Amino acid sequence: MPRATASAPGPEPLPDPSTLSFEAASAELESIIARVEEGEIPLEECLAARRRGEALIGRCRAILEQAERELERVEPDGDA
Amino acid sequence: MTRPPFDPNRRRALFDQVEHAAAADPGGSARRGAHAAGDGPPLTVSRLGDLIRRLLEDGVPGPLRVVGEIANLTERTHVYFSLRDESASISCVLFASDARRTRFSAANGHRVIVTGTLTHYGAQGRTQIQVRRVDPDGAGDLAARFEALCRELRALGWFDDARKRPLPILPQRVAVITSPTGAALHDVRATALARCPAVGLVLVPVRVQGDGAADEIARALRFVSRRAAALGIDAVLLTRGGGSAEDLWTFNDRRIAEAIRASGVPVVAAIGHESDTTIAELVADRRASTPTQATMMLVPDRAELEVQLGHMASRLRALVRARVESARWRLARNAAAEFLRAPGLRVARLRAAVDRGERDLARAVAGRLSAASIRLERLAGRLTRIRPAVVVGVRHERVGALGQRLVSACHRRLERARAAIRFASPRLSDAVRRGLHQRRSRLVAQEAVLRLLDPQRILRLGFVRVERADLTPVTRASALATGERVALLFVDGRRCATIDASGGSSAGPGDDPPMGPSDDHPGDPPAAARRPTRGTARRRPAASSGLFEDATPRPDDPAPAAGT
Structure with missing residues (x-):
């Protein structure tokens, strides 16, 4: 089952914090x-x-x- | 302005007024009289038109207020329409300059109240109202329309809290749709800068009142929604400062409501003062009472955020620490944890076990050594008890070889044990080593004893073994009868002899002189023994094998040769 292994849900690589918005x-x-907190x-x-x-936290502070x-200032262009 | 609205049905009265005015004019009256009479020069059309205009303007001084329905609306440079009711119609013109001033956007079919002056346009022979302003009909019209739109949009669910989107915690950029010259923009900028300068503001300038403002605002909203991703905009602030109900009416436009609803990014609206409510605010995701308050909703206070981040950081640290601590505690309760917590303890325990093993080994080696030496001693003791005479005649060389084997076996064993000890532990106690040494010296002594017991050596010293014909050894002179034939065993061979009757014995019966390896002074041998005798010396392998068997350690088994 090589395909199954390939598509096995591994931990997704986390995005570089410096690319994240404050929100994210x-x-x-x-x-x-x-x-x-939940001990998960x-x-x-x-x-x-x-x-x-x-x-x-460092990213948020930055x-x-x-x-x-x-x-x-932006002027609205032609209406769609 | 307090006059009642002009009603076309009342035109009869108006003409009466005109007639009355004309009658009051003597010149005019004369001319009318002449015209009526048909004499005098005729009036030109222009003169007539001029007359009509003058009559209307003088006779019906403005401003008039006329109520009716708009029809035939055309907008060129100026706005032309008819105002009509069920039975009458009047042309109206709204000059461009006036059209810009009036805020009411009219359409065919609208019931309006126009304010203006009645005049006659001679070029087209048309009597018309020159309109200054157009207002919706009825005092409660605005409110009624507002209510109607509210009901409609509420029914559509556009005001539902469920479809209101949350605002970003910290927007990247906020599009501010407002007048570029208004006080609202200033408030928004100042508030945003004071709270968090990192939030970018993008001004989308629009007119916030007057004709076309609603359309402009709706367009701006659609533009921002469409370009939000490209511009990095994640929230919209739609605002204007306070104004009259008519000024704010723009924000009750359905097109604005539609644009807000369709917006891809959340919209915060703050229109006018707190007491004012517009459709735009009701549809918006959040409503604020002032531009400043709206900005505060969108732009968080940086210091507050810092504090929150600090809380989160310490909470995370504390949680992780607690987690690790609890795990450590669980581990500590676990028996297996002992090793992790104090690895030295386990090592010490292992070391103790090794030491114990070493001691056991040493004890075992020593035990086996002592067993070997006990066996050796027993053997040696047995050998001691074998008198040389008994030994003579058996395969004495075997005895020697046996002794040698024993000795070398012991040696080998010692060597092995020594090697084992050396291999097992270089830290064997000195006691064991001392024990080994003692045993080795004892072994050397026993070896010497063995050597002394060698039958060959005894025979070599001049002792002779006497045997009867049946090969039993003769150990006492009294045991021999006169004339008995015996065999004499020498170191180099065997002779036969006959016992002399005259042989006096110095040793009486029961007097058994000690015979031992260390006994250098044995009693005189019988004279007969010294005489060489003739006979055949025969070896008895059986006896030899018997001796060999005797050599094997058998506790409490008396040596067969002894006590004969």
């Missing part, structure tokens, strides 16, 4: 906390979860620390 990062953070995460993954969580943005 904090949502993942919440889910990690919830999973640790095996012990050996606990520390990995914590590392991931710290990375997500977004918050972004420089002040200029007010942009």
